[in-house]
Amino acid sequence: MKEPRKDNNVSTSEKKDAATDLQSLGEGLYKQMEQGEFPWIKIPSRSTENIYYSPELRQYILGDRKVKRSARNIRHIRPFTQLVWTAFFAHKLSTQRKTSTLRDVYYSAQAYEMSFKDQSESDNIITDLETAIGSAREDFNIFPEERSAVFGDITIEYTVPGYEGRQMNLTSHPDGLMVGPALTYSEFVKTSADKVIAIEKGGLFTRFIEENVHKKHNALLVLTAGQAPRATRHFIHRLNKELELPVYILTDGDPWGMHIAMVIISGSANAAHVRDLTTPDAKWSGVWASDIVDYKLPSVPLTEIDIKRLHELQRDPRYKDDLWQREIKIFMKIRKKAEQEAFSRYGLTYIVDEYLPSKLEETK
C-alpha cells in the first residue's frame, strides 16, 4: 500500500493558510488605520492584459501588475467595503467550519446590509478575495453547487466536524461517493491504486465499476459529470501531487470533450490567480479524432458551432502541443465526432477490455 508523502500534505495545511491569510489581511487593515492611514488593499490585476500563459507552470498566471483599492478614493469605497466584508464572512465560514456557495454569499450579504447589485458583482468580489490572499475559494469554504463522484481503493480520513479521525475506503459504495467538502478536506491514508482514470459520463463510470476496472487496472475512478467542478479538479490535483498517481482522462470525441480534459490539465484563464486546481501531467487518453477513424466508430457530423470551437482551440496556447494540434486537424478533416458510448457497437465491455488498456499504454 502506498502512503502519501508526509512532507506534502496539501489539504489541511492549505486550509489553515486561508484562515490565517484572512486574519492577516484584517490585521493589516487595522494597522493602517492605527497609523492614521486610510485602509487599502493591493491585489494582482486580473485584467486581460495581465493574464499570461506560463509554459513552465503549464497554466494561465497573472503578471506583475497590481491594483490598489483604498478607502481614500471615493470610487473605491464600494468595492473596498465589499471586499473587506467578504473577507470577514469567509473568515467566519472557515472558523465556524460551515460551507457555502457563491449564490449563498450573495444573499448572506443582505443579512449584514451589505449591498451587491446582483450575484455577478459578489462573485467578482469573491474572485478578488481569492486573488488578494492567493487561495481558491474552496479553501475558505465557498463550494460549487455541482457534485461529482469517486470510486476506488483509497482510504481517506475525514477532518470535517463530527467525522474527525473516521476512516473510509472509497470502494465502500459501488455507486460512487460524492466529492463535496468532506472529501476535499480529507487526508489520504493509503491506496493500492497506481493511477487515476477520470471519466466524463455517469453511465460509463458505472460500467467501469461493474467491470472492475479499479481492480484490473489498479485505478481510482473519478466521474467528472461533464465539465469537472472545481472541487473535483482540486481532488484530482491532490491525487496526482500527494500520491504521485498519473491521471488519464476519457471524454467524448469532440471539441467539448477535449476541453473537459484540458480544463483538468491546464485550468482556465478565469482561474489564472489560483493554483492547485490543475494537473499539468494528466493525459487526455481519448476519445481522439484518430480513434474515430482507427476504431471505425459510429459518428455524427460536426456542427458549425463545433467547427468554430475547433478553430478557437487551435489558436489557444494550452493546445500548442503536437497531440492536440494533430487531433484538432483530424477532427477538421473528418468533420465527425463520436461519443464514448460509441464503443458499445463492439459489445458493452469492448471499451474496458480492448480500448482502455490500449489507450492507457499509448498515453503512458
Next chain:
Amino acid sequence: MKEPRKDNNVSTSEKKDAATDLQSLGEGLYKQMEQGEFPWIKIPSRSTENIYYSPELRQYILGDRKVKRSARNIRHIRPFTQLVWTAFFAHKLSTQRKTSTLRDVYYSAQAYEMSFKDQSESDNIITDLETAIGSAREDFNIFPEERSAVFGDITIEYTVPGYEGRQMNLTSHPDGLMVGPALTYSEFVKTSADKVIAIEKGGLFTRFIEENVHKKHNALLVLTAGQAPRATRHFIHRLNKELELPVYILTDGDPWGMHIAMVIISGSANAAHVRDLTTPDAKWSGVWASDIVDYKLPSVPLTEIDIKRLHELQRDPRYKDDLWQREIKIFMKIRKKAEQEAFSRYGLTYIVDEYLPSKLEETK
C-alpha cells in the same frame, strides 16, 4: 429502529418480475410461431388520446386502447424486430447483471446489426418495451446518465455482484452517497428516520448535513440536483412505500421548482405506462409564492417564460388542488420568484432553524 414491511419488499421482487416478464414475452413469440402464426405483440397505446389523468392513482395512466405489432404486416416488421431485439438485449443485461443507458443501447444495437436511424428511435422502442411488460427500464438495467445523492440514518444491504449481503449506513460519507444501480437494487434493513426531505440544490443539501438536519428532524436527506433522475424518484417512492416515511420537498420558489416537486409527486405524462416512480402523498413544502411575501425574501421578477409556464401549470390536471392553484395565483400576482438560498439574508442557518421546522409542521 423501524424495519421495512416484509410483505412489501418492492425492489427485488420487481426486478425479478422484469426478467421473468421478458422471458415470458419471448416464450409467447415462440409459441405463436410453433402454432404457425406470424409472431405479434399487443401493447397499450401511448398516443395522447389514450393518456388520462387518474385522480385515484394521482398520476397519468394509459387507457384501454391497444396496438398490435405483427410480423405479418410489412409496415410493422421494422419496429417489431427492433422491439424483440430490445427485449433480448434487456434480458441479457438483467441476467448478466450489467447496467446500461439509453444511449448505450442505441450504440449496442450496431453490434448486432440491428439498425436504429437515431437515438430517439431506440429510446422510443425502449419505452414500448416498458409498456409491453409494464416495468420501468431501470428494472431491466437501463439507467439514467444523471446521478443524485442521499444521506441519513438508514442501513441498506446491497444485492449487486461483489457486494451481496454487505450492509452500509447512509450516514457513512458526509458528502452523500450517489443513487445509482446499487442503491436502487438495495434492500432496506433499518432506519431511525421518520421522514424524507428532498432538496433541489447541492449547496443546501450540504448545509442540511452540516447543520445536522438528519438528526434534529430524524430525516433522510435526498438531493434531487434539479429535476430528479428517474432512479431517484423510484428511490423516494420506495422510502415512502416500504418504510411508510412521509416525504417533504424543498425547491426554488418558481414554476420550475414547483414542477420538480410535482414530477416527484405525480410523475409525467411520458411515464403514464409505468408505476412506482411517483409518490402521490409527498408534499411540496416550499419555497412557496406566499413564502416570498411572508418571509420578505429577496426576489427577482418573473420572466415572460416563467409566466407562460405558470399558465400551463394552472390548466394541468396534476395542479388542480387548492394549494397549487393558490400558489400559482400568488406567483402571478406578485410576479416574483425566489431561490432557496434567499433565506441566507437572515443568516446561514435561518432556513434550518426557523423556516424548515415551520414548513414541516405546516405541510404535515
